Amino acid sequence: MSENEHELDLPRFSDLPLRAELQREVEELGYENPSPIQAQSIGPLVEGRDLLGQAATGTGKTAAFALPILERLAAQRPERSRGDSPFGLVLTPTRELALQVSEAVTRYGRGVGARVVTVYGGAPVGPQWKALQQGVDVVVATPGRAIDLMNRGSLRLDALETVVLDEADEMLDMGFVEDIETLLDATPDTRQAVLFSATMPRRIETLAQKYLREPVTVRIRREAVPEGEAPKVRQTAYLVPRSHTTAALGRVLEAERPTAAIVFCRTRLDVDAVTETLTARGLRAEALHGGMDQEHRTRVVERVRSGRTELLVATDVAARGLDIDLLTHVVNHDVPQSSEAYVHRIGRVGRAGREGVAITLVPPSKVHAMRGVERLTGQPIEFAPVPTAADLRAARLARTAAVLRERLVADLRDEEPGSPADADGVRAMLDVLAAEFDGVDVAAAAVRLLQEATGAPNDDEDIPVVALPRAGERREPRSRGGAAGTRPPKAGTTRLFVNAGRASGVRPQDIVGALANESSLSGRDIGAIQIHERHALVEIPEHAADDVLRSLRGATTLKGRRANVRRDRGFAGAGAGRGRRD
Numbered sequence: 001m002s003e004n005e006h007e008l009d010l011p012r013f014s015d016l017p018l019r020a021e022l023q024r025e026v027e028e029l030g031y032e033n034p035s036p037i038q039a040q041s042i043g044p045l046v047e048g049r050d051l052l053g054q055a056a057t058g059t060g061k062t063a064a065f066a067l068p069i070l071e072r073l074a075a076q077r078p079e080r081s082r083g084d085s086p087f088g089l090v091l092t093p094t095r096e097l098a099l100q101v102s103e104a105v106t107r108y109g110r111g112v113g114a115r116v117v118t119v120y121g122g123a124p125v126g127p128q129w130k131a132l133q134q135g136v137d138v139v140v141a142t143p144g145r146a147i148d149l150m151n152r153g154s155l156r157l158d159a160l161e162t163v164v165l166d167e168a169d170e171m172l173d174m175g176f177v178e179d180i181e182t183l184l185d186a187t188p189d190t191r192q193a194v195l196f197s198a199t200m201p202r203r204i205e206t207l208a209q210k211y212l213r214e215p216v217t218v219r220i221r222r223e224a225v226p227e228g229e230a231p232k233v234r235q236t237a238y239l240v241p242r243s244h245t246t247a248a249l250g251r252v253l254e255a256e257r258p259t260a261a262i263v264f265c266r267t268r269l270d271v272d273a274v275t276e277t278l279t280a281r282g283l284r285a286e287a288l289h290g291g292m293d294q295e296h297r298t299r300v301v302e303r304v305r306s307g308r309t310e311l312l313v314a315t316d317v318a319a320r321g322l323d324i325d326l327l328t329h330v331v332n333h334d335v336p337q338s339s340e341a342y343v344h345r346i347g348r349v350g351r352a353g354r355e356g357v358a359i360t361l362v363p364p365s366k367v368h369a370m371r372g373v374e375r376l377t378g379q380p381i382e383f384a385p386v387p388t389a390a391d392l393r394a395a396r397l398a399r400t401a402a403v404l405r406e407r408l409v410a411d412l413r414d415e416e417p418g419s420p421a422d423a424d425g426v427r428a429m430l431d432v433l434a435a436e437f438d439g440v441d442v443a444a445a446a447v448r449l450l451q452e453a454t455g456a457p458n459d460d461e462d463i464p465v466v467a468l469p470r471a472g473e474r475r476e477p478r479s480r481g482g483a484a485g486t487r488p489p490k491a492g493t494t495r496l497f498v499n500a501g502r503a504s505g506v507r508p509q510d511i512v513g514a515l516a517n518e519s520s521l522s523g524r525d526i527g528a529i530q531i532h533e534r535h536a537l538v539e540i541p542e543h544a545a546d547d548v549l550r551s552l553r554g555a556t557t558l559k560g561r562r563a564n565v566r567r568d569r570g571f572a573g574a575g576a577g578r579g580r581r582d
């Protein structure tokens with residue numbers, strides 16, 4: 001088959017200058033091949049070059065910078081003892097990203113025994129301070145807290161070997177530029193500097209010119225899809241927290257019932273987990289990945305072609321070169337690494353004038369990526385709610401009713417005059433039961449038995465409903481404090497009241513940092529901020545307000561002090577017009 005040939009021209013991890021311990025972790029994670037950003041960055045970074053990379057989340061950029069740090073760290077041991085200043089510092093805009101990155105670095109670094117510490121604002125500083133004292137190889141930090149710990153003498157940067165700015169554009173958007181420069185200025189001139197950013201505005205270029213030395217530049221380019229070539233496909237996305245993706249996929253596919261679908265997953269491990277979940281739901285799913293021998297793969301593909309298997313669960317690489325004509329659905333368990341990859345995937349359906357369906361499970365952090373796909377293809381992607389357990393029960397009952405109706409009609413038609421109407425004795429048995437119980441109760445019990453026998457899944461698990469940020473929702477320019485008036489919040493936004501202001505040294509970026517760190521908001525969601533003497537007002541999307549207040553539980557930490565956060569009574573809903581107290 002052609003899949004193997006296609007694999008030959010892909011880069012391999014074994015060609016990259018990474019030691020066996022790192023190769024093993026990557027293999028265990030189920031990564032089959034390095035992503036483009038990894039293939040282009042890892043070599044130069046291991047050599048110690050500076051790097052300027054344009055790549056968004058989802059391209060594998062974390063491993064692209066983390067693996068080289070770990071390789072260089074391992075190469076410098078044992079000369080470098082753990083008591084020294086950390087080897088690497090990774091700066092990220094938010095707590096969530098810091099935690100994600102540090103989890104990835106820890107995972108990739110298991111084999112080399114790297115000690116990773118995460119520090120971020122909005123949490124007590126004590127434990128983070130202590131963790132740093134105990135010796136650390138890689139610190140992953142949000143800028144504000146990194147400065148704080150540096151000023152306390154706990155984060156030492158004088159012997160740092162590598163500094164990474166991850167999502168640099170987002171950090172600048174959040175007002176961290178001064179903090180970043182302070183931190184970079186505190187690192188030795190000899191250190192390696194790496195800057196990743198999804199976009200390359202002028203400010204990023206300026207920062208790069210100031211701090212990177214003869215950087216290698218890597219750009220994960222978008223290849224334009226020629227107009228008119230994007231296939232006509234009904235595209236639906238389901239917004240769901242990442243932790244519930246697989247469960248949600250099971251529900252969606254049970255509701256959709258595709259005749260023949262490819263379900264794309266990022267890694268082999270995902271392929272196996274998804275196949276298991278779908279099979280448990282009574283769907284006929286089979287895994288296809290590079291870990292299977294050729295003969296096995298051929299058999300699986302054959303079963304899909306012949307219609308015996310309805311769902312083929314595969315990694316991109318395993319599905320390369322596969323051409324299955326009768327595919328009705330392309331399903332993305334994960335948002336693909338680029339808009340082009342998405343378009344390539346969905347190009348497998350909607351051919352020859354037939355209608356195709358593309359389904360994508362989208363975690364909140366990837367909504368913008370789907371908007372990018374819309375821009376690229378010029379076709380809308382509809383966001384639909386994940387079917388609830390009740391929806392699925394209703395759908396299952398509707399299917400049972402349809403099957404029963406069909407059977408009843410067929411039985412009536414087949415009853416020939418004069419033939420015994422009850423050759424198998426079922427009616428006679430039911431007559432006996434009907435004398436004892438209500439006829440409908442008997443039928444209900446029969447249907448329940450049937451459902452149990454066909455393994456109706458248990459949908460008790462709650463899949464949280466996530467609010468969709470509206471397209472084009474952008475932050476307004478923030479007021480830098482001062483005499484901002486008390487105009488009502490912009491339509492669709494609500495205003496939060498924070499009981500700390502200029503008198504406590506609070507700056508707009510502190511508020512952005514605290515909200516983005518402690519809630520699901522990203523810097524981009526946060527609107528106008530007004531800093532007053534003893535309070536501040538911040539606009540956030542109305543649909544996110546309850547969630548944000550819930551996660552803050554009424555308070556946050558600003559400039560090291562507790563500050564209360566609540567809806568601004570000045571304009572909130574029914575209370576409009578009532579004065580604010582402060």
Ligand code: AMP
Pocket residue numbers: 030031032033034035038056057058059060061062063266267
């Ligand atoms: P990132 O862009 O760093 O946020 O990575 C996005 C996702 O891709 C993460 O879930 C990684 O685990 C995964 N990933 C990174 N590199 C690879 C690879 N070479 N093959 C498959 N998945 C990968």
